[in-house]
Amino acid sequence: MPVIGTPWHSGPGDAFFQPHSRSSRLKANELLPGDLAFQADEHFRALAADVAPANHLEKILVKQVARHAAALDVAHASEVTILETGGLRATLVDPRVVPADNAQRIGAMTSPALLPLGAYQARHERGLYGAVRQLKHLQEAQPTVAIPVLFATEKECVEYLRSWQQRQPWTCLECGSTARCFLTGRDFFECACGKQSSIRFSTIYAGSHMPLQVWFGVICHVMCDRSICGSELANKLKVDRTTTIKQMMAKVGDALASPQADQRLAGVNQLLLSSLHKALIQQTNS
Ligand SMILES: [Zn+2]
Numbered sequence: 142m143p144v145i146g147t148p149w150h151s152g153p154g155d156a157f158f159q160p161h162s163r164s165s166r167l168k169a170n171e172l173l174p175g176d177l178a179f180q181a182d183e184h185f186r187a188l189a190a191d192v193a194p195a196n197h198l199e200k201i202l203v204k205q206v207a208r209h210a211a212a213l214d215v216a217h218a219s220e221v222t223i224l225e226t227g228g229l230r231a232t233l234v235d236p237r238v239v240p241a242d243n244a245q246r247i248g249a250m251t252s253p254a255l256l257p258l259g260a261y262q263a264r265h266e267r268g269l270y271g272a273v274r275q276l277k278h279l280q281e282a283q284p285t286v287a288i289p290v291l292f293a294t295e296k297e298c299v300e301y302l303r304s305w306q307q308r309q310p311w312t313c314l315e316c317g318s319t320a321r322c323f324l325t326g327r328d329f330f331e332c333a334c335g336k337q338s339s340i341r342f343s344t345i346y347a348g349s350h351m352p353l354q355v356w357f358g359v360i361c362h363v364m365c366d367r368s369i370c371g372s373e374l375a376n377k378l379k380v381d382r383t384t385t386i387k388q389m390m391a392k393v394g395d396a397l398a399s400p401q402a403d404q405r406l407a408g409v410n411q412l413l414l415s416s417l418h419k420a421l422i423q424q425t426n427s
Pocket of ligand 1: 333
């Protein structure tokens with residue numbers, strides 16, 4: 142299984158994900174102990190047996206819950222170690238000044254490592270509750286939830302992808318520069334050395350001539366409705382070639398199952414999640 146933070150290659154036309162980028166460093170930090178992924182898998186198996194996710198979207202949310210639960214397990218184990226180590230520091234305190242019991246407690250509780258651990262724990266607790274809440278809303282509203290259209294026009298899709306690219310770290314494959322400019326009204330950005338790259342660079346849309354609106358539509362349907370077949374979806378998206386839609390569905394499915402889903406789909410999966418979440422809250426309040 143590929144590990145978050147390592148280079149990946151998602152198919153012809155795509156460039157290697159830059160291994161030294163800011164986002165890959167953050168993702169590597171996120172992993173902390175090596176067995177976090179293993180623990181998340183264990184949680185996922187147990188949760189999936191309980192919850193029985195009905196589609197990709199629910200599966201993604203169950204995966205998020207599992208990942209946060211695994212992080213909280215790790216945080217708990219770290220806390221025990223930190224408190225023990227802090228307690229050991231207490232042996233340096235003069236027992237004539239502070240009684241041994243108190244010194245041990247004070248040493249443990251004042252350990253400087255507890256502060257970042259607390260922040261890590263709080264972040265994953267928020268993430269866990271957020272994912273459980275979204276999953277609950279989604280399961281309650283499942284029969285009535287409409288599959289959203291994220292963008293009304295191709296131009297809006299292009300704008301979205303362009304602004305997503307602008308937020309990504311980037312290194313020119315020709316000259317190594319990290320500065321680039323986005324050409325107004327064009328789907329390219331350009332390095333000072335003249336090298337041009339498509340705004341589809343490093344995503345599953347790279348090398349495809351299919352409009353982004355169709356790609357985003359495929360993502361929404363694959364995530365929300367697992368039972369939809371290629372010809373049905375081709376009809377809905379008004380695309381003649383069913384084979385192409387089937388290939389796109391397979392590519393989206395692969396990307397969704399990979400740890401780099403956010404990168405490969407340019408965050409469209411997360412956009413759909415928050416859009417559904419908003420729709421569900423509105424539905425509950427009305
Ligand atoms: Zn360059």
